[in-house]
Amino acid sequence: MNNSDLADSIAAAHDLSKADARKVVDGVFAAIADAAAKGEEVSLNGFGKFKVKDTPAREGRNPATGATIQIAASKKLTFAPAKAVKDKLNG
Numbered sequence: 672m673n674n675s676d677l678a679d680s681i682a683a684a685h686d687l688s689k690a691d692a693r694k695v696v697d698g699v700f701a702a703i704a705d706a707a708a709k710g711e712e713v714s715l716n717g718f719g720k721f722k723v724k725d726t727p728a729r730e731g732r733n734p735a736t737g738a739t740i741q742i743a744a745s746k747k748l749t750f751a752p753a754k755a756v757k758d759k760l761n762g
Contacts, residue, residue, distance in 0.1 A: 674700075707748050719752040 672680075674696055682692035703721055706713050713721040728744040752760075 715753075717753055717755045719750055719756055722749050722751070723747070724749050 678689060678693040678696045682689045703713050707721060707723050710723050723746050726745050726747055729742050731740050731742045733740055
């Protein structure tokens with residue numbers, strides 16, 4: 672499922688136009704991304720949590736040459752599903 676499919680599903684379920692539903696979907700994802708960029712945790716009841724985690728700098732290897740390289744520190748967005756979602760996935 673992609674953004675358009677999600678918007679189509681929301682439009683059908685809530686009697687909205689596809690364009691309005693697409694704006695809602697894009698707005699939700701933009702709000703999550705903005706909060707994550709600020710380092711905030713986004714918690715959606717019954718769905719899960721989005722958290723920003725810091726990955727420290729580390730040493731790696733180039734698989735083609737075997738040369739040692741430095742991998743820069745970075746941030747990543749993680750998702751932990753809520754119990755209700757886990758239960759739905761596992762029957």
